[in-house]
Amino acid sequence: MAEEVDIIDQVVGQEYKYGFTTDIEMETAPKGLTEDTIRFISAKKNEPEWMLEYRLKAFKYWQGLTAPNWQNFNYPSVDYQDIIYYAAPKEKIKLDSLDQVDPELLKTFEKLGISLSEQKRLTGVAVDAVFDSVSIATTFKDQLKEKGIIFCSMSEAVHDHPDLVKKYLSSVVPYTDNFFAALNAAVFSDGSFVYIPKGVRCPMELSTYFRINAENTGQFERTLIIADEGSYVSYLEGCTAPMRDENQLHAAVVELIALENAEIKYSTVQNWYPGDKNGKGGIYNFVTKRGICMGDNSKISWTQVETGSAITWKYPSCILKGDNSVGEFFSVAVTNNMQQADTGTKMIHIGKNTKSRIVSKGISAGKSHNTYRGLVKVNKKADKARNYTQCDSMLIGDRSGAHTFPYIEINNKSAMVEHEASTSKIGEDQIFYCNQRGIGTEEAISLIVNGFCREVLNQLPMEFAVEAQKLLAVSLEGSVG
Amino acid sequence: MLLETIKKDFVQYKAQAEQGEFLTLREQAFAEFEKLGFPTTKHEEWKYTNLKSITDKTFQSTCEIKSLVNELFNASIESKLTANFLVFVNGSLVNELSKIIEQDNNIVISSIAAARKNNQTIFNQHFGKYAKVEGEAMNALNTALLSDGAFVFVPKGKTVTHPVVIFNISDASDLNVLAQPRNLIVAEESSSVTLVETYYAVGANASFTNVVTETYAGKNAHVEHYKIQQQGGESYQNNFTQIFQEADTNINHVTLTLDGTMVRNNLHFYMNGEHCNSLLYGLYVTDNKDFVDNHTRVDHAKPNCFSDEKYKGILKDQSTAVFNGKIMVHLDAQKTNAYQRNQNILLSDDATVNTKPQLEIFADDVKCTHGATIGELDEEPMFYLRSRGIPENVARKLLLNAFADDIAEKIKIPELVELLENLIDEKL
Numbered sequence: 083m084a085e086e087v088d089i090i091d092q093v094v095g096q097e098y099k100y101g102f103t104t105d106i107e108m109e110t111a112p113k114g115l116t117e118d119t120i121r122f123i124s125a126k127k128n129e130p131e132w133m134l135e136y137r138l139k140a141f142k143y144w145q146g147l148t149a150p151n152w153q154n155f156n157y158p159s160v161d162y163q164d165i166i167y168y169a170a171p172k173e174k175i176k177l178d179s180l181d182q183v184d185p186e187l188l189k190t191f192e193k194l195g196i197s198l199s200e201q202k203r204l205t206g207v208a209v210d211a212v213f214d215s216v217s218i219a220t221t222f223k224d225q226l227k228e229k230g231i232i233f234c235s236m237s238e239a240v241h242d243h244p245d246l247v248k249k250y251l252s253s254v255v256p257y258t259d260n261f262f263a264a265l266n267a268a269v270f271s272d273g274s275f276v277y278i279p280k281g282v283r284c285p286m287e288l289s290t291y292f293r294i295n296a297e298n299t300g301q302f303e304r305t306l307i308i309a310d311e312g313s314y315v316s317y318l319e320g321c322t323a324p325m326r327d328e329n330q331l332h333a334a335v336v337e338l339i340a341l342e343n344a345e346i347k348y349s350t351v352q353n354w355y356p357g358d359k360n361g362k363g364g365i366y367n368f369v370t371k372r373g374i375c376m377g378d379n380s381k382i383s384w385t386q387v388e389t390g391s392a393i394t395w396k397y398p399s400c401i402l403k404g405d406n407s408v409g410e411f412f413s414v415a416v417t418n419n420m421q422q423a424d425t426g427t428k429m430i431h432i433g434k435n436t437k438s439r440i441v442s443k444g445i446s447a448g449k450s451h452n453t454y455r456g457l458v459k460v461n462k463k464a465d466k467a468r469n470y471t472q473c474d475s476m477l478i479g480d481r482s483g484a485h486t487f488p489y490i491e492i493n494n495k496s497a498m499v500e501h502e503a504s505t506s507k508i509g510e511d512q513i514f515y516c517n518q519r520g521i522g523t524e525e526a527i528s529l530i531v532n533g534f535c536r537e538v539l540n541q542l543p544m545e546f547a548v549e550a551q552k553l554l555a556v557s558l559e560g561s562v563g
Numbered sequence: 564m565l566l567e568t569i570k571k572d573f574v575q576y577k578a579q580a581e582q583g584e585f586l587t588l589r590e591q592a593f594a595e596f597e598k599l600g601f602p603t604t605k606h607e608e609w610k611y612t613n614l615k616s617i618t619d620k621t622f623q624s625t626c627e628i629k630s631l632v633n634e635l636f637n638a639s640i641e642s643k644l645t646a647n648f649l650v651f652v653n654g655s656l657v658n659e660l661s662k663i664i665e666q667d668n669n670i671v672i673s674s675i676a677a678a679r680k681n682n683q684t685i686f687n688q689h690f691g692k693y694a695k696v697e698g699e700a701m702n703a704l705n706t707a708l709l710s711d712g713a714f715v716f717v718p719k720g721k722t723v724t725h726p727v728v729i730f731n732i733s734d735a736s737d738l739n740v741l742a743q744p745r746n747l748i749v750a751e752e753s754s755s756v757t758l759v760e761t762y763y764a765v766g767a768n769a770s771f772t773n774v775v776t777e778t779y780a781g782k783n784a785h786v787e788h789y790k791i792q793q794q795g796g797e798s799y800q801n802n803f804t805q806i807f808q809e810a811d812t813n814i815n816h817v818t819l820t821l822d823g824t825m826v827r828n829n830l831h832f833y834m835n836g837e838h839c840n841s842l843l844y845g846l847y848v849t850d851n852k853d854f855v856d857n858h859t860r861v862d863h864a865k866p867n868c869f870s871d872e873k874y875k876g877i878l879k880d881q882s883t884a885v886f887n888g889k890i891m892v893h894l895d896a897q898k899t900n901a902y903q904r905n906q907n908i909l910l911s912d913d914a915t916v917n918t919k920p921q922l923e924i925f926a927d928d929v930k931c932t933h934g935a936t937i938g939e940l941d942e943e944p945m946f947y948l949r950s951r952g953i954p955e956n957v958a959r960k961l962l963l964n965a966f967a968d969d970i971a972e973k974i975k976i977p978e979l980v981e982l983l984e985n986l987i988d989e990k991l
Contacts (some may be wrong), residue, residue: 180581462912477924477927480897480924484923485924490917492907496939498936500934500936501935502932502934503933505922505931505932507927
């Protein structure tokens, strides 16, 4: 036992690897949120009038809302006037190539293991890097352009592709959707925009890397992905933030639109700063993610590995509108120390023969709480809808909690809906089995956890799967008592 | 409006009530109810259950009893049993129909009103101690305005030989009636008792039954509790049962909902000792526009307990069923084993099922699983039967009966099971 306590101490003492800050000159909006802040952001970004109007409408709506409180975790109420809504590295001229990017910034991303330099083509991943509020650089843009693929920052898209933005922005997550969506619509700073034209299969993984750096800021980015008829895209996002004592808010909105026969695969490896062992600091990750299978035979697949954030509160959802459309959700949520997670998905079956699959693996260690909350709704006209849900929880240590709140609403008799859930702990016999074969306890746990999550990790693109596996091992190291 | 009637009723009650602890308790409960008001769909626990059709009506708490009641009682399947009978019409005891055949004088089977006089110590020790009033508007309402109900006391080591049938009838022949029965069951250490709680309704008007049952099971006690709901006509029911278990107790609770415009069942188990066994089974067969809501909560507060829960539903026409099961494994309730299943068969395109099987776990060495399925009849068994020359409608019936009887058979009174199975068969 004594030895185990030692291991716990070691791990608790382990620093968050990405906790450094970058010393760079920043340009920020004044603290607080008023109409002026929104005008400031809009002006900074040189936005057209319709965009500003949209933001102001959302802001007016948001003012009438109160923060939701139905969640299964506690957090002190956020003072929305004490947040900086816009922070960007100072830059004067528009960048033409990476050479002009502040070397300090490049170093930061280098440190995070994100290669922005296009020489490293081996990785074969096109990256859009978002530093605090703005997109810094997008790689492989030209190659993608040849195929007609648009992959750029949201601010560029507003200027260069206003028709697409006007048509699809807010079509899946309207600003009236919820408190954080309204807030995001009012103040969103940047994000990624992807458009895959008809019949094109995107030749490489697209990726956004989010980094919060500045103090007291909130990050509000907006991602919009449109897959036109018969196209395919796989998209990844990763996130980190420096270690700070105060909590920072991250309220992003992600919208996916899959037209007829299109497929979107969206993967997230979220590793925001989780706060220290006493729960001080860390990111509040309150994100609205939703995709719509607009056309027939379309497919949207969410994969998420959530290891960071003090609080994770998000439900990547699929609206299955087209006939024969498919929605998938694969999730691993790991909480340790004082972390809290309330996450899951919503599958709304509207079209006929729609299928959805949910695989959720929750692991809670330390004093953390992990909640799965999900909705499966089959509308009256959704004949032959099929859903399979599996949510497994694993508890490590006797001070953690696992919660499962599935909502199943069925209005059609031909629906087949199954929900299964189980809770277990790492068995002593499993560890013993490994020990006996010369595998140390630490390694054994990592092995067992990875096995427990295999189904989900298999869904991740190769490079990410490796990273995610390591992340899991680090997040949980020594948490077994 | 129901709220106004209730307020009037309480003023009336207060004017003639004697001072004392009991009145204080009821005043507190009423204050709590006034504070909370009727639950609305904004309340998470009432998300799918809209009480508007009840609260918009007026209901009277008293009403003359008609001869219809005797007929109904004599025609019922429960009356065929060899058992102790406590018959309540609109929440008041009917002496002519009630009969106690238990020989042992130490065992008490009486009305709540009688118990307050004759068994004061036991009554005060247990009444209102388990079904909490705070935050539970409907419990508060019942506590404030309860009429009467069953009181069963089984002293240490005793067994009640025959089942106790608590027979409730809502007689709505003349006007809309509101009945608020309240039952208290105390089974002391190593005692054993079987309860059959049934609900019927007669008359053309609407009836609303708001019942609270508290069961205390002392160490090593065994309680079998069967609830059969067959309220016809326009009938509404809110049923709250709180079972408090000491160590080593065995509880088997079966709920059959076969009729009722709107039925809401709240079944709560609290395990206050180790090695408890709690079994919760339920079956609902709904048709027309009926609405059935089963809310269960099992609190595993101590280690080494076992609970098994299975609720099944068959839905026809435009009916709606809600299932909300919560298993709560408290901190340090290690070695808990908890199972929960909810299975639904939809027979109509207009039927709706909303189910929320929930787990909340605060201990790591536990085995908990839950599952929910919703769909049509399985094709495979159907094919099996068809391939053996059984016509489709017969095969269908066979499968549905098998699905339903699985729950009915959890009742351990063979005569009753047989009668119930016939009833279910008719209903299907």
